[in-house]
Amino acid sequence: MDGAGLPETRSTCPYCGVGCGVLLRADGQGGLSVRGDPDHPANFGRLCSKGSALAETLGLESRLLAPQIDGQEADWDAALQLVANRFKQTIAEHGRDSVAFYVSGQMLTEDYYLANKLMKGFIGSANIDTNSRLCMASTVAGHRRAFGTDTVPGTYEDIEEADLVVLVGSNLAWCHPVLNQRLLAAKKARGTRIVVVDPRRTASCDGADMHLALAPGSDVALFNRLLSDLAKHGAIDHDYLARTEGFDAALAAAEADDVAVTGLQEAEIAAFCDLWRTTEKVVTIFSQGVNQSTSGSDKVNAILNCHLATGRIGRPGMGPLSVTGQPNAMGGREVGGLANMLACHLDLENPDHRAAVRDCWDAPTDIPDAPGLKAVDMFRAVGDGRIKALWIIHTNPVVSMPEADLVRDAIAACPFTVVSDITAATDTARLADVLLPATAWGEKDGTVTNSDRTISRQRAALPAPGNTRPDWAILAEVGQRMGWTKAFDYETPAEIFREHAALSGIAAKFGRDFDISGLAALGDAAYEQLEPVRWPVTAERQGGRFFAEGGFFHPGGKGRLLPVRHRPPAARTEPRYPFRLNTGRVRDQWHTMTRTALSPKLSAHLAEPFLEIHPTDATLLQILPADLVEVQSPLATAILRARITDAVQPGQVFASMHWTGETAPSARIDALVPGATDPVSGQPESKASVVAVRPYRAA
Ligand code: SF4
DSSP states (O other): OOOTTSOOEEEEOSSSTTOOEEEEEEOSSSOEEEEEOTTOTTTTTOOOHHHHTGGGGOOSTTBOOSOEETTEEOOHHHHHHHHHHHHHHHHHHHOGGGEEEEEOTTSOHHHHHHHHIIIIIIIOOOOEEEGGGGTTHHHHHHHHHHHSSOOOOOOTHHHHHOSEEEEESOOHHHHSHHHHHHHHHHHHHHOOEEEEEOSSOOGGGGGOSEEEOOOTTOHHHHHHHHHHHHHHTTOOOHHHHTTEEOHHHHHHHHHHSOGGGGOOOHHHHHHHHHHHHHOSSEEEEEOHHHHSSTTHHHHHHHHHHHHHHTTOSSSTTOEEEEOOSSTTHHHHHHHTOSTTOOGGGOOTTOHHHHHHHHHHHTOSSOOOSSOOOOHHHHHHHHHTTSOOEEEEESOOHHHHSSSHHHHHHHHHHOSEEEEEESBSOSTTGGGOSEEEEBOOTTTOOEEEEOTTSEEEEEOOOSOOOTTOBOHHHHHHHHHHHTTOTTTTOOSSHHHHHHHHHHHHHHHHHTTOSOOOGGGTTOOHHHHHHOOOEESOBOSSOBSOOSOTTOOOSSTTSOEEOOOOOOOOOSSOOBTTBOEEEEEEOOTTOOTTSTTGGGOHHHHTTSOSOEEEEOHHHHHHTTOOTTOEEEEEOSSOEEEEEEEEOTTSOTTEEEEESOOOTTTOGGGOGGGTSOOOBOTTTOOBOTTOEEEEEEEOOOO
C-alpha cells in the first residue's frame, strides 16, 4: 500500500525560520511522503534539500520511546513524579532561582508558552532561556531599542518588491534556501540587485552583484559609513525623521567611526553606498553573522539607523528583515521564552505588565522583576552550583553552546538534570538523570511563527510511537504535580493557544505590537483548520507591515536611532592563536544532526566535518588538500579535514558547527568557542574565535 488514496495533511517544515508549508501523506507503512504546499505563503510549493528529505528522517531506530530514570526504562508516572518532586524539593531547600529551564526554538508555541508560564508565573523565577539566545537575541535587543518592541517590520513579499537586497551576515542560499529561491526568481524577473556583506565568499555570492568581504565584526563601521554618506548626499528623509529621535547623536557616532577597520577598498565602499543611496526600494536581510557577536545589538541598530533615517521601512520592497534560524524562534519570542522577556512582548521590568500577566494566569506568586540567567550565564551557574535542577527541552547544549566542554562538565555535575527529546542519542541526553520521550515532527500538533510573523499549524500525520507524549502535555503534567492543578489543566494545544491569544489582547492594551486577540475565541475545529496567518490578527487588522507612518511602540510613539560605534571582537588574534575562526551551517545538515544525519541523501552533500583555509595559509603551514588538521583555541582542540579554498580570507578559517560527539568526537567546534557575549543581548560571539592551525600528526 503506498497511501496514494489517503488524504494529505497540511503542516510546516521543522527546520529553518522560513517556515515552509508542507503536505504530508501517510504511506501506510509508518512513513510519510512530503511535498511543498503550493498554497503556503512562505514557499508556494517550493522546498529545499532538507525539506525535501524529511521523509527519510522519520525512522524510529534512534527514537526515545519510553521514559528513563538513571538509564533504566521507567513508566510515565514515576518519571513525572520524580521531576516534580525534585524541582519542588530543590526550590524548598535552595530557593526558586536554584532551578532553570533551557528550552528551544524547536518547540511549538503552545509548548513554549507552558514552559514560560510554569517558570515565570508559578515557580516564580526568570531562569528560563532558550537556544534562540544563540540565534537572534541581538536582533530582539536591536528591535526593542529602535522600535520599542521586538517587531519585524516587513514581509517576505518585500524581497520580491525590492530593487536592492543586501544580505548581511546571511548565507541565505544555504541557511534559508527557499527565501533565496524567491530572491533569485525576483532577480530574474525584475533585475533585483544583490549585495552580500560577509567575510566569507558563500554560496549566496553566486547570485550577487557585489560581495563586500569585510573584516570579521566590522559591520557597524560599514553601516556607520553608509549613514554618514546618506547625510552627506542629502538623502535623509526629514519628514520621516520627525517620527523618530536620536538622529543627531547617531550621525555624530557614525561620522566618528573609521571605515578602514572593515579592510574594504574605498572604491567598493563607495559603490555600495551609491547603490544603497540611489535605490529607493532596499531590503536589508541579516542573520547570524550580525547576531552572533559581542557587538551584535549594535550591528542591528547600525542597520536599522540607515532604514529609519531614510524612511525605507514598512513600505513595499523596503525595510530591515531579520531571518531566524529556527522554525519557532519567533514563537518563542512571542511567548516570552527568553530570560529577559515576559509573555506577549510585555516587559519584565514593568510592574503593570507583570501584574497583568499574573492576573491572567492567576499565578500564586509575583512574577520576577528582573531578568533571569541567559544561556551562557545559566550554564556557568550550573557549573558553579547555583543551579541545582535543570530541565533541557529539545536542544543539545553539550554540542551547541560555546565553551561546550565546560557546559558538558557542568551538566554532568548538576544534581538533577531532566532532558525531554525525541532521542536518547545526544551528548546531552546521555548526561540526564531523567529522560522524557517527546513526540516528534509529523506526530505533534501546534503552531509555529516564521520570520515574517506568519503563524502556521504543525499537524500530526503519524500516530505517536511508543510511550511518547507531546511537550505541552509533559509540561502541564509536571505543573499539576507541583501543585498547580487548575492552572495546568489542559486537554488540547488549542486551549493553550486560545489563552496565549487572549493574553496578547491584554498586552495590546499596554501598547504592545503582538496582538492575536482575533484568534482568542478560535474553536477546536477552527484551530484544526487554521490557515497560515500573519500577525497582528485583531477585529480591525490582519497582517501587513509596521512603521510606514511611524507608530512606534516607545512611549510617545517615536522610533529611535542609536549612536553606535565599532568594537572589535572580544578575542584578539595573537602569535599563539593567529587565525580568526568563523562557524556556521552547511546546506544539508541541521543543528547537531539528530534528524538530518538519518538521511543518506543529505549526508552525501558534505560527509564529514571540515575546516576551510586559504591557499596561502595552507602553503605556509604545509597543509595539503584533504589533510587532517588540528585546530586549537585557548579552550579546546578539534581535528578536521582541510578544505583549501579562497572563499575564506587569509588569516581566517571556517568550520561547520553540526558534527557532534556521536558522529565525530573530535569535531565539537563549539568547544573551541569562548563564552564572550554581547553586553546588551547576551548572545555569544560564535563567529570570531581565535585559533591555531597545524597539520595533524597522530601520536
Ligand atoms: Fe524547511 Fe527552511 Fe528548507 Fe523551507 S527553506 S524547506 S523551512 S529548511
